[in-house]
Amino acid sequence: MSHIKTVTYQNLGWETAADIYLPPGFDDTKRYPAIVSTHPIGSCKEQTAGNVYAKGLAEEGFVVLVHDASFQGASGGTPRFIEDPAIRVSDIRFAVDYLQSLPYVDATRIGAIGVCGGGAYTVHAGITDHRLKALVSITGVNYGRLIREGFAQFKPLELAGNIAQMRTAQAQGAERDVANLLPESVASARKAGITDIDVLEATDYYKSARGQQPNGATSQLMSFSGAAMGWDAFTNAEVLLTQPLMVVIGDKPGGFGAFRDGWEIYSRAASANKHIIVIEGWSHYDLYDKPEPVAMAMARVVPFFKDNL
Template identity: 30%
Template sequence: MFKNILLFSAYMLFPIGSIMAQNNTLQWDKTFKKSDKVNVKKVSFYNRLGINIAADLYTPVNINTNQKYKALVIGGPYGAVKEQAAGVYAQAMAERGFITIAFDASYNGESGGSPHYTASPEAFAEDFSAAVDFIGTLSYVDRNKIGAIGICGSGSFVLSAAKIDSRIKAIATASMYDMGRVARNGMYDSLTDEERKKMIEATSMQRWNEYQGGEKQFQIGTPENIDENAPDIVKEFYSYYRTKRGFHPRATTAMSVISSISLMNYYPLENIDIISPRPILFIAGEKAHSRYFSEDAYKKAKEPKELIIIPNANHVDLYDRTDLIPFDKLEEFFNTNLTNKNN
């Protein structure tokens, strides 16, 4: 059954014109309600690849800029934008006294990078470090007390970043996807060697096609229309990305076919043990199709580590269901671990 549910590795081909994002001119352009306990402003900064990263900076309304605060950098799901799940987490943690940043990944949303909708695990991990660069220079941030949260695909990228950036003192993931594993093996490791070879062959030929002026092709994580026969996983993502609940015009969930294949060479859990003694918190839904990614990552990580399973939650519930996302636990985790003893 799941051989055809290869989200993020099955190739759904669309011309570029059908997935171009629209402009959003609303003053509050998020998919969630604005808190009166938090101030938000747009900021930008460059990563080491020279890509301008667009971000939203969240601060408590009662901030004292003469003090030093703990800070968090937050990356959202693969193909999503900062106005969605990453912003939900950023706002909630700012309400709890943290300085937070939700950012658009390179080649996505309002961030730079050309061509847009390019998948680059290197750039996506680098974006976390670039956010640390920026937030650590704010006068009211204690640069020795910076943590990071990665949601869905960014759960992979934040781990990659933390492996080589010791400034990230504590890491949390929510509904983590191992983006390399799912690209190589499909959901539930159901992809056969023959199917993988066919994907690689098709992508290889597409490179020549595009080099010679052919139409660019894109892999769409969540289709714009589904019917009752769609697989449950597709329905789940559709319930967030294509409905009023989580729809945002800049979140196309698209990545170019010839760049997406690069995820097959991506191994975010290799050497995850070198993050220790910095702590990692893995959060997954009890009913999440992605739960096994967090469980396997937890097994590979060294102490200190923790795995929390949220009762009755599916994968996308941990994008925006504030009644299910364990913000109390996240607050405790970062307050406990972003301390001078861990520097």
């Protein structure tokens, strides 16, 4: 069994909370390859990036650090529930810093994995942080594209105007409005006429005993989302993304766009060693925790990390 150790370490002006999953028979006099695991948007370290992927990788001999995003979960930073891609990527860099400070981590053998938004954040971190030696994106979603398209209902200028109004009002004393990104239940989503597989399955994961965790808030301070609108996870991938890369997607596309984003980064990456794994018959949220598709993904991910770290 892997063992979990909870730690905190300094981020910019606040502290990050993280869980370190240690391999079976862990010996702190040895040096291990390590992996940073990054959670989805609206998620936390106890969910899929932690209790599924970090746990599975630790059982295969890796030290895996899964952190709560800044402003979210048990990590510090205010205001709460900011989702700023630049800071989410910076969080990964701080995780690498922390891993490199540990005597039982081989600082030259650090990789990264992320799920959903965390998958694209992982890719973006790898584009500019070459301390990361191998990258895995599990059903990764380019959050900049998603907010300009799906979140904005394909009216990005309208959303930019709304964000400007909210931020102005709040600067002048209005309450900060934290939006819940998902319906309260699958039943209420269906009642509202929602048919998109990703929204329905996200609600099933986050709003039921299946995936629910106290800090998996699925909430966002929308007035601070302007930064995300101008961001793109894959900028400069053709030039700077040279590390070994594995992209895992399900073949049942949904509104969050992991299928198309997966193919896009696979085609754009400059990496000579790159792989796209399409898990047939399964969806975005199946890859969060369903044993069969997760096992199919891990059957490729584990050897990939063992070969490249």
